[in-house]
Structures are given as structure tokens and as C-alpha cells.
Amino acid sequence: MEQIAPHFVELAASNVVGLLLIGFVGGLVSGFIGSGGAFVLTPAMMSLGVPAVVAVASNICHKFPKALVGAYRRHRFGQVDVKLGLVMSASAAAGVWVGADVQNAIKESFGEAGSNLYVSLAFVIVLVLVGSFVLHDAIGSLRSDARGAQEVTSRLARWVQSIEIPYTMMHFKTSKVRVSALFTIPLGFATGMLAATIAVGGFIGVPGMMYVLGAPALVASATELVIAFVMGLGGTIKYALHGLVDIRLALILLAGSLFGVQLGAIGTTYVKPYVIKLVMAAIMLIVAVSRGLVAPVYLAQLGVIDLGGAMMRWLPMLSFAFMVLGLCVGGFIIIGAMLRGHRAMLLQDRQQAVEIK
């Protein structure tokens, strides 16, 4: 067989099956919580020998059509706030731009290891802080749900909604919130910055829409798909102009992820809002552990600490295993919650049938 251009790898059947499976679980999580999966897909492709920049480009090229299909499906369930998604996307685009510049500046000053360390630390700090908060809220929501209470708007969101700044007020119909654009701009910007740094802006975007703006969890997670579509499309254009997209990888991932994203979107109609928060918190905290594990390797590469050869080999592998675990845990919670919701629905239908008789 002829040699394909150096930065595009040969694909074995086992690699294709692996990409389909990981694409499916990534799609399932994205369809359900609005983001996620990207953090596993890029390292998974790199483990096949795909250069980092091609892995990022191919991942982003599969992300925007996946987000489009997910957003369309959830829009049909009445969960997407298109206006909020587009407003957030505008400032997210600026965030991606600045985030990429910061990344490049760090790479030029501290090299590849410095850049990797920055990404890992951003992962750990953001995911531990936001993930713990989301987990705390998910547990609180679970308890109040057991008492039959409705989803509560956070104190911060109530304050944000109470601030009236003339000429900047926007009404978001699906989210049922009226807030100043001066609050959505920094939130979208932070989402874009995080997307440019760790590839998953939704870990800021979704909690931000829930806790800062006061959007319901279902609407926030669905609206994130609009932001992911806009950012993914922009990113793909940028990488395609440099000829870096391996379309085979993107389309193989898409083959698996579209099955997942449809299932994840359907899953949201069976679960209570706290399940979305629970899945998000579980994934965020496990991924934080994963990135924390690999941070010493980059510190050793920078000469800050000394690590043995075995540790330098094992820690990245352990880190990748934790990433896959994070994605799988999310997938299991979603499937489990869907099955429980389906069973409850059947039971309810049966009871109604008995009452009618």
C-alpha cells in the first residue's frame, strides 16, 4: 500500500471500532449534558499516532455536526434557547480567540511541557471548583426532589436577574429569564476561553447558565449544544484553511457519536434535572483526577521535580484510563437513569389504565 502523507495515519479495523465506541459514549454524554467527550477523543486519537494538531482539528470537525444534530433534536423537545445560545456564542468566539493566544504565548515562553502543564492545571482548578459546586447542588436537588420540590433558582441568579441596566436587558423566552447582556458576555467569553484551553467549554458554559443566569438545567445543557455548534464550526474553518482536518477520523467519530447524541437527547426526557447535574459533576471530578495525575510528568519535563522512568510511563497511561473511566461513568449514569425513567413511565401508564377501568 502506498504511504499516506506523514501526518495522516493508516487506520486498522481495531482502531476504527475503538473510535466508533468512544465516539458513541462521547455523543451520549454530549446529547445529555451538552458537552463532554472531546477531552477523551483528542488523547484517544493521539494514542493511535495522530499528531496533536490533527487530532484537535479532526475532533472539532466531528463536534459541530454532532452538536447540530443534538441541538435540533432537543429543540424539538422545546429545551433549546436559541437566542441565549447565539448571544453566548458571540462572546465565546472572542474567548476562543484570546484563549488560543494565551496558549500560544505560554508555548513560546515555556515550551510544549509548559503548555501541557498550563492545560492540566486549568483542568484541575476549574473542574475541582465547578465540579464540587455542581455535585453539592446535585445532591441538594436530589434531596429536594425526594420531597417533591421544583428546581430552585440559585441566589446568585436571582441577584443577577434583579439587576436592571438600561439598554442592555435581554429576555430569553425558553429559559424564562431576563438578564443584562453585561452578564452573558463574560460568561460566554469564559466558555470560549475554556474551550480553547481544555476543549470542553461546556464545563463553564452549562453551570454558568444554570447558576449565574438562572436557566433550568435541561435548557442550559441543550443550549450549550448551540454554542458548541458555533464554536465547532468556527474552529473547523480555521483548521481546514491549514489543511489539518483528517476527515476520515472526523467522520468515523461522527458515525458513532450520532447514535449516542440521539440517545442522550432522548434520555433527557426521562430524567429529573438533578441527573444532568450529577452526570456533569461526576465527569468533571474524575477528569480533574486524570489531569492531576499527569501534572507531575510535565513538572518533571520542565525540570522542577525528578520522576523515575517508570512513573513517567505509567502516569500518562493511568491519566488516560481515568479519562475513559469518567466518560464511562457518565454513560452508565445516563443509561441507568433512562431505564429507571422508562420503568416509572410504564408503571404510571399501567396505573392510569387501571384507574380508567
Add this chain to the structure above:
Amino acid sequence: MTKGRLYLKLGVSGAVSASHYFVLYLYEREVLESFTRTDGLYPALPIVAAFVFSFAHGAFTAYFWEALGVTPRRPEA
């Protein structure tokens, strides 16, 4: 939608989606060469392909879950 009509849509969208992937497999090298060119309108190819595949394969996956009985709890708009 009746079962027959659902299976027809599943079959047609599945055939369209499979044919796209078959063409990609058959012309892997040619596709890679043209999709990584940076001159003219060639950079638009990955974006167009992603849209085309998502419409065909997206339709197939939706019918696939519906045929298996995995449908949303609340009715779609």
C-alpha cells in the same frame, strides 16, 4: 408514523449513510488529498462533508432508535 413507513425511511437513510461511508473507504487516499488542500475552495470540503454526513447519518440514527422503540417520553413539537 406507521411501522412500514418507519422501516422504509430507516432502510433508505441507512443505505444513503452506508454509501457515503463506502465511498470514503474506496477513495480514502483521493479524499485525504483533496480535503487537505488549502487552495481555492478546497478548505470548504471538510465542512460540506460534515454537514452532508450529519444529515444522512443523523436521520438514520433517529429512525434506528425509533425502530428499536427508544422514543422520547414527552411528545416532540
